[in-house]
Amino acid sequence: MTMERRKRTNGSNIIVGLDVGTTKICAIMGEAGEAGIGVLAVSSHPSSGLKKGVVIDIEVTANSIKKSVADIEEETGSSVREVYVGIAGSHIKSFSSYGAVGIKGKEVTHDDVERAIESASAVYVPLDREILHVLPTDFILDGQDGIKDPVGMAGVRLEVKVYIVTGAVTSVQNLLKCCERAGLEVVDIVLQPLASAEATLTSYERDMGVVLVDIGGGTTDIALYKDGWLRHTAVLGVGGNHFTNDISVGLRVPFPEAERIKKKFGAAASYASSTDTNDTTDVDVVAIDGQVRSIPRKYISEILQPRSEELLDLIRQEIQAFQGGGFAVSGVILTGGSSMLSGFDRMAEAILSLPVRIGYPVRADHDDRGRSGAAVTIQGMKGEFNSPIYATGIGLVIYGAGSFLPDEGFMSSSNVFNRVVAKMAGWFKKIVGK
Numbered sequence: 336m337t338m339e340r341r342k343r344t345n346g347s348n349i350i351v352g353l354d355v356g357t358t359k360i361c362a363i364m365g366e367a368g369e370a371g372i373g374v375l376a377v378s379s380h381p382s383s384g385l386k387k388g389v390v391i392d393i394e395v396t397a398n399s400i401k402k403s404v405a406d407i408e409e410e411t412g413s414s415v416r417e418v419y420v421g422i423a424g425s426h427i428k429s430f431s432s433y434g435a436v437g438i439k440g441k442e443v444t445h446d447d448v449e450r451a452i453e454s455a456s457a458v459y460v461p462l463d464r465e466i467l468h469v470l471p472t473d474f475i476l477d478g479q480d481g482i483k484d485p486v487g488m489a490g491v492r493l494e495v496k497v498y499i500v501t502g503a504v505t506s507v508q509n510l511l512k513c514c515e516r517a518g519l520e521v522v523d524i525v526l527q528p529l530a531s532a533e534a535t536l537t538s539y540e541r542d543m544g545v546v547l548v549d550i551g552g553g554t555t556d557i558a559l560y561k562d563g564w565l566r567h568t569a570v571l572g573v574g575g576n577h578f579t580n581d582i583s584v585g586l587r588v589p590f591p592e593a594e595r596i597k598k599k600f601g602a603a604a605s606y607a608s609s610t611d612t613n614d615t616t617d618v619d620v621v622a623i624d625g626q627v628r629s630i631p632r633k634y635i636s637e638i639l640q641p642r643s644e645e646l647l648d649l650i651r652q653e654i655q656a657f658q659g660g661g662f663a664v665s666g667v668i669l670t671g672g673s674s675m676l677s678g679f680d681r682m683a684e685a686i687l688s689l690p691v692r693i694g695y696p697v698r699a700d701h702d703d704r705g706r707s708g709a710a711v712t713i714q715g716m717k718g719e720f721n722s723p724i725y726a727t728g729i730g731l732v733i734y735g736a737g738s739f740l741p742d743e744g745f746m747s748s749s750n751v752f753n754r755v756v757a758k759m760a761g762w763f764k765k766i767v768g769k
């Protein structure tokens with residue numbers, strides 16, 4: 336692990352985030368400056384080479400990546416070589432670990448913290464897995480816990496609790512192969528829900544205890560934060576494609592038509608009191624044989640309701656398990672494209688018994704990045720891109736920009752993130768033989 340913040344070799348402040356999702360591949364180019372992050376270009380292409388967040392067709396995925404990158408190159412007139420890419424899928428497994436070191440000098444130094452984290456990372460990991468992130472969750476100095484940044488404090492024994500995220504080597508390799516085949520170099524790989532959290536959560540929320548739920552097309556990714564640290568992640572094998580599939584089967588319409596119907600007329604609950612879901616009108620749908628049929632709009636929400644309840648029940652179980660571990664949670668932030676299903680947020684509030692909001696990458700209070708100095712604001716972003724669909728992509732850019740922003744202390748979230756990923760960068764270079 337290196338202590339130095341990574342500096343980009345080309346000397347420019349341009350960052351490209353690449354969100355390789357199950358339904359779309361999105362490339363976002365941003366520029367980090369004194370005033371924050373400016374979004375220069377966003378492009379998105381349909382993705383069909385992934386299943387449940389994992390690459391199953393390298394050629395198809397590489398082609399979609401090429402198209403997305405070519406679009407932003409054309410829009411900005413600059414060529415893209417390096418990208419920050421997100422990773423997800425049910426192969427991601429996490430566990431807690433612990434490390435301790437004696438303090439050599441009179442006070443704790445960066446080096447002591449590094450050694451403590453390294454001792455916590457020295458755990459057995461099966462050969463087919465590699466460590467993606469080692470994230471500190473608590474520092475304990477001479478028995479005193481709850482310390483956020485021990486550097487500079489007096490003490491003789493430093494303990495650290497960490498949360499270790501691992502991924503299947505093959506899944507990581509296949510993702511890297513797609514990028515290579517598209518002519519791109521991967522600067523870093525970031526766990527997708529961590530990127531989405533960068534874009535949508537305030538540091539206040541992370542302190543209070545919050546659950547980020549990224550409901551995409553293939554999977555639902557959960558990240559739980561408390562006291563500012565990531566404490567738990569989970570992947571649920573239910574996403575927007577399941578909702579669409581239910582409509583496709585239930586109404587006997589082709590998948591693309593079911594997708595259109597879901598977005599235009601769908602709602603999470605048939606009993607919801609809003610006018611859009613209590614609608615008694617009929618809607619036209621195009622059946623598999625090309626015939627147009629008129630059906631009561633209510634049918635659609637009746638199909639979507641059990642799936643919405645099932646997903647929220649799984650989310651509730653994850654939150655309960657976390658709270659059972661002694662962590663109180665004060666709210667839920669829904670993001671990802673499927674969070675836009677009409678009425679889903681209200682149903683979530685009822686089932687989870689917690690305040691719920693939808694996480695957009697750009698909000699009025701988005702200068703709260705937990706960083707002093709220059710606030711991170713997203714400028715120049717077109718309204719249409721301020722959507723939960725782009726939370727991961729924007730988060731990757733914010734993460735990548737971390738290397739340019741003012742350094743506000745060793746244990747600041749961006750700094751920890753960078754150091755942790757620096758370690759990861761080491762291993763993925765190793766597996767692709769660079």
Ligand SMILES: Nc1ncnc2c1ncn2[C@@H]1O[C@H](COP(=O)(O)OP(=O)(O)OP(=O)(O)O)[C@@H](O)[C@H]1O
Pocket residue numbers: 355356357358359360387388423550551552553554555574575576579594597598599601670671672673674675676677723724
């Ligand atoms: N208005 C809407 N109502 C309901 N669902 C929507 C709406 N807009 C988008 N979606 C759904 O959001 C999903 C895509 O979301 P997103 O782009 O976050 O997924 P992804 O990143 O490609 O997938 P994953 O993260 O699972 O790999 C699709 O299933 C789509 O149908």
Ligand SMILES: [Mg+2]
Pocket residue numbers: 356357527551552671727
């Ligand atoms: Mg996604």
